[in-house]
Amino acid sequence: MKGAVLRPLLPLLGALSLLALWQICTGLRLIDPFLLPGPVTMLQSLVDSLRAGPLLHDFLATIGRTLLSLLIALLIAVPLGILLGSSEKLYRAVEFIVDFFRSTPATAVFPLFLVFFGVGDSTKIAVAAFGASLVILFNTAYGVMNARKTRLLAARVMGASRLRVLVDVTLWESLPQTFIGIRSGVSLALVIVIVAEMFIGSRDGLGHSILDSQMLFEMPKMYAAIFLSGALGYGLNAVFLMIERRFIHWGGK
Amino acid sequence: MPLPTAAQTNAASPIATRPAAAERPAVVTPLKRNAGIEIKGLVKRFETATLYDGFDLTLPGEKITAVFGPNGCGKSTLINMIAGILPYDGGSILIDGKPIKSTRVAYVFQNYREAMFPWLRAVDNIRYPLKYQKLDPAEGERRLGKLLADFDVRFDINRYPYQLSGGQQQLVSIMRALIVQPEVLFLDEPFSALDYELTLMMRDQLQRVIVEREITTLLVSHDLDEAIYLSDHLLMLTRQPTRIADFVAIDLPRPRRVATLSDDGFVALKAHCLSVFEREVRRGGGGQL
Ligand SMILES: Nc1ncnc2c1ncn2[C@@H]1O[C@H](COP(=O)(O)OP(=O)(O)OP(=O)(O)O)[C@@H](O)[C@H]1O
Numbered sequence: 003m004k005g006a007v008l009r010p011l012l013p014l015l016g017a018l019s020l021l022a023l024w025q026i027c028t029g030l031r032l033i034d035p036f037l038l039p040g041p042v043t044m045l046q047s048l049v050d051s052l053r054a055g056p057l058l059h060d061f062l063a064t065i066g067r068t069l070l071s072l073l074i075a076l077l078i079a080v081p082l083g084i085l086l087g088s089s090e091k092l093y094r095a096v097e098f099i100v101d102f103f104r105s106t107p108a109t110a111v112f113p114l115f116l117v118f119f120g121v122g123d124s125t126k127i128a129v130a131a132f133g134a135s136l137v138i139l140f141n142t143a144y145g146v147m148n149a150r151k152t153r154l155l156a157a158r159v160m161g162a163s164r165l166r167v168l169v170d171v172t173l174w175e176s177l178p179q180t181f182i183g184i185r186s187g188v189s190l191a192l193v194i195v196i197v198a199e200m201f202i203g204s205r206d207g208l209g210h211s212i213l214d215s216q217m218l219f220e221m222p223k224m225y226a227a228i229f230l231s232g233a234l235g236y237g238l239n240a241v242f243l244m245i246e247r248r249f250i251h252w253g254g255k
Numbered sequence: 256m257p258l259p260t261a262a263q264t265n266a267a268s269p270i271a272t273r274p275a276a277a278e279r280p281a282v283v284t285p286l287k288r289n290a291g292i293e294i295k296g297l298v299k300r301f302e303t304a305t306l307y308d309g310f311d312l313t314l315p316g317e318k319i320t321a322v323f324g325p326n327g328c329g330k331s332t333l334i335n336m337i338a339g340i341l342p343y344d345g346g347s348i349l350i351d352g353k354p355i356k357s358t359r360v361a362y363v364f365q366n367y368r369e370a371m372f373p374w375l376r377a378v379d380n381i382r383y384p385l386k387y388q389k390l391d392p393a394e395g396e397r398r399l400g401k402l403l404a405d406f407d408v409r410f411d412i413n414r415y416p417y418q419l420s421g422g423q424q425q426l427v428s429i430m431r432a433l434i435v436q437p438e439v440l441f442l443d444e445p446f447s448a449l450d451y452e453l454t455l456m457m458r459d460q461l462q463r464v465i466v467e468r469e470i471t472t473l474l475v476s477h478d479l480d481e482a483i484y485l486s487d488h489l490l491m492l493t494r495q496p497t498r499i500a501d502f503v504a505i506d507l508p509r510p511r512r513v514a515t516l517s518d519d520g521f522v523a524l525k526a527h528c529l530s531v532f533e534r535e536v537r538r539g540g541g542g543q544l
């Protein structure tokens with residue numbers, strides 16, 4: 003009984019302990035308070051820069067880039083994944099290429115994309131879309147290939163054409179796996195966007211804000227931007243998980 | 256090999272029936288057909304073995320035929336080839352003298368969990384095959400209502416399959432099969448995942464509904480009691496290479512009841528089938544499991 007009541011509070015308890023530990027460290031000056039300001043200072047700075055400073059704009063810019071690259075990745079990877087997944091031969095033919103690029107750190111192709119897309123938003127978005135689409139592609143194809151054979155047979159024996167089987171069964175069967183791909187894809191896209199904002203001529207974005215504050219030694223601002231990046235990653239994952247749970251209600255059952 | 260002559264009654268002239276059936280319009284009043292099944296010289300090979308080699312079989316229309324045989328002898332393979340979901344390497348399978356494609360068939364799988372569409376509600380699962388039938392929607396709803404009444408369905412069909420019990424799910428998949436008013440119905444061990452009480456109840460409901468509708472039915476069963484109880488003919492298969500061990504006419508009166516299981520006629524038939532089975536298993540050398 004007691005455990006059941008406490009359970010939902012446990013994550014909060016963990017977070018509060020971390021904040022307390024942090025406060026104690028700065029309070030006792032175990033770490034130079036200039037390098038690690040206390041949590042209250044950080045939160046103060048977070049609120050201030052969100053209100054008056056450019057942080058809100060940076061935050062929105064990063065969300066915009068991430069979602070745009072996700073959208074592009076979805077438009078490319080989902081149809082391609084379905085195509086690859088529904089033809090075993092085709093998939094075997096490109097499996098190596100997909101695996102190879104999936105294993106290549108996306109950041110390694112920045113210079114290449116810079117040549118094609120120039121210094122600007124397009125490169126950031128293109129690399130993020132590239133990284134995310136490989137993950138989504140792989141997962142979608144995998145979902146399609148692992149569609150339950152009995153279900154496909156059931157549809158066929160009821161009179162469904164190949165196209166109908168694809169639309170009515172295979173697509174639905176692959177959705178749970180596609181969503182797993184989307185969630186990994188959006189996390190990866192966020193990482194790539196933030197790195198790109200740090201190092202590829204940017205005037206805004208959370209990555210830019212983090213690097214800028216660091217160079218100006220505005221430590222509270224830097225921590226505020228890092229915290230916001232974490233919150234963004236967590237939030238995006240939570241939102242997609244929520245969509246997944248509502249939409250793929252049969253998943254895992 | 257020797258089949259009872261009663262099994263060869265479907266001599267309907269293919270020339271007379273073919274054009275009519277090919278242009279079958281909305282299937283409101285389907286042409287009365289006998290839907291007997293004629294298999295000639297069937298060959299089926301897998302990479303490792305030849306399962307069927309020149310296999311001949313004639314199955315009577317509008318009757319229930321049970322298929323019984325040891326594990327791995329090719330029961331599922333046989334009905335899948337007849338149902339048109341598994342290709343074969345030679346020979347022919349005709350239903351009323353026509354290939355399977357021009358016959359309305361339905362299939363109930365053993366694994367109902369993997370045969371239902373979990374993204375659709377139970378009722379939409381049942382309606383699903385109607386979209387390939389060019390049927391007046393009102394007629395579809397009428398059939399749905401009749402099935403729900405015939406099977407005395409009490410659970411909420413607006414739930415999703417995974418919210419139903421195993422028996423309810425298999426009932427839904429049986430209704431999904433019957434709603435198209437199939438000419439031939441295939442059931443591959445439909446009750447093997449259900450408990451005994453539920454199996455007895457489902458057998459009875461199924462017997463009533465199929466006999467009333469005079470559907471040609473092929474039922475694979477691992478349970479000799481069940482196979483005899485439900486069928487008009489029992490097809491007994493040997494181990495690989497698969498041959499017909501016996502084709503037994505089950506002429507017990509209907510409707511059959513639980514008491515039928517201890518009738519003299521039933522007991523005698525079962526004893527006969529068991530002795531055939533014993534003989535075949537021994538000839539096959541036993542220990543294949
Ligand atoms: N796709 C396949 N590839 C190779 N061999 C197969 C394939 N499908 C079936 N077989 C083989 O054919 C034989 C018959 O299989 P089948 O599933 O028809 O048997 P069954 O009589 O239905 O058995 P059970 O009683 O276990 O359901 C088995 O020996 C099996 O190993």
Ligand SMILES: [Mg+2]
Nearest residue numbers: 330331332443
């Ligand atoms: Mg089988």
